[in-house]
Amino acid sequence: MTTQRLSGKVALITGATGGIGAATAELFAREGARLVLADVAEEALAALARRIEETGGQAVSVVLDVSSARQWDDAITTVRERFGTLDVLVNCAGIVDWPGIEDTREEAWDRVIDVNQKGTWLGMRAAMPLLRANGNASVVNTSSVLGLVGSGAAAAYQASKGAVRLLSKTAAVEYARQGVRVNSVHPGVIATPMIQEILDEEGDRQPDIVRTPMRRAGRAEEIAAAMLFLAGDESSFVTGSELVVDGGLTAH
Numbered sequence: 001m002t003t004q005r006l007s008g009k010v011a012l013i014t015g016a017t018g019g020i021g022a023a024t025a026e027l028f029a030r031e032g033a034r035l036v037l038a039d040v041a042e043e044a045l046a047a048l049a050r051r052i053e054e055t056g057g058q059a060v061s062v063v064l065d066v067s068s069a070r071q072w073d074d075a076i077t078t079v080r081e082r083f084g085t086l087d088v089l090v091n092c093a094g095i096v097d098w099p100g101i102e103d104t105r106e107e108a109w110d111r112v113i114d115v116n117q118k119g120t121w122l123g124m125r126a127a128m129p130l131l132r133a134n135g136n137a138s139v140v141n142t143s144s145v146l147g148l149v150g151s152g153a154a155a156a157y158q159a160s161k162g163a164v165r166l167l168s169k170t171a172a173v174e175y176a177r178q179g180v181r182v183n184s185v186h187p188g189v190i191a192t193p194m195i196q197e198i199l200d201e202e203g204d205r206q207p208d209i210v211r212t213p214m215r216r217a218g219r220a221e222e223i224a225a226a227m228l229f230l231a232g233d234e235s236s237f238v239t240g241s242e243l244v245v246d247g248g249l250t251a252h
């Protein structure tokens with residue numbers, strides 16, 4: 001069923017070929033959005049764009065490492081040339097590093113911060129002129145439950161996702177009167193390639209699933225639905241908010 005909730009809107013999604021990114025891209029396409037798919041995974045990008053076009057959607061792909069300011073400028077130039085406007089930016093690209101404080105390597109720390117935290121800022125910085133000119137735009141940044149509570153591990157990832165949460169709030173305040181809403185989504189344990197190794201290893205006994213009141217991992221589509229709400233006009237009075245989608249994990 002499609003309700004065309006993004007009819008005519010142009011949406012740029014980073015990390016578009018990942019579990020959550022692809023589910024979001026496919027949902028947005030079904031809801032009428034014209035898509036700019038961005039990722040470092042070139043072949044997967046082409047396959048996703050084909051899939052979306054075969055089902056009647058419209059998608060352009062750009063190879064983009066979100067930690068590169070220059071590549072962001074190129075991506076936004078593509079958006080400007082192809083569509084002349086931008087309604088929605090979904091910053092979904094992300095990487096994880098699991099070790100805690102003492103075992104985190106400096107290079108891993110830097111890369112996680114560069115992609116997750118700096119990449120989110122660079123994306124907003126590059127896209128903001130088009131979003132402001134649009135006057136009714138929405139940015140959805142992807143944080144995590146690990147941007148809300150401590151886990152005792154994943155030091156760099158936690159730091160980056162905590163930063164995404166507050167970066168979203170300050171941007172929401174900065175652009176509130178310029179027609180750009182900014183919110184963050186906080187997924188819990190979601191079955192995607194990012195955590196597949198852990199899910200395979202531990203199955204249903206995975207501690208985070210055991211601690212999740214719903215006793216299961218979420219599906220990427222369940223995060224995409226939250227992205228859709230924040231991207232579209234139904235959330236027109238929602239800015240600076242954090243939408244937690246975690247099966248109750250952080251409720252206790």
Ligand SMILES: NC(=O)c1ccc[n+]([C@@H]2O[C@H](COP(=O)([O-])OP(=O)(O)OC[C@H]3O[C@@H](n4cnc5c(N)ncnc54)[C@H](O)[C@@H]3O)[C@@H](O)[C@H]2O)c1
Binds near residue numbers: 039064188190
């Ligand atoms: N899966 C979970 O349990 C979970 C939980 C909370 C938050 N998240 C967040 O959701 C987002 C999507 O994660 P996912 O679960 O779909 O993981 P995923 O690994 O399936 O997807 C991540 C995508 O980001 C892309 N990417 C990585 N580095 C990039 C870079 N430098 N530039 C551009 N693209 C890059 C990858 O190619 C991949 O397509 C991430 O920000 C992640 O931190 C995931």
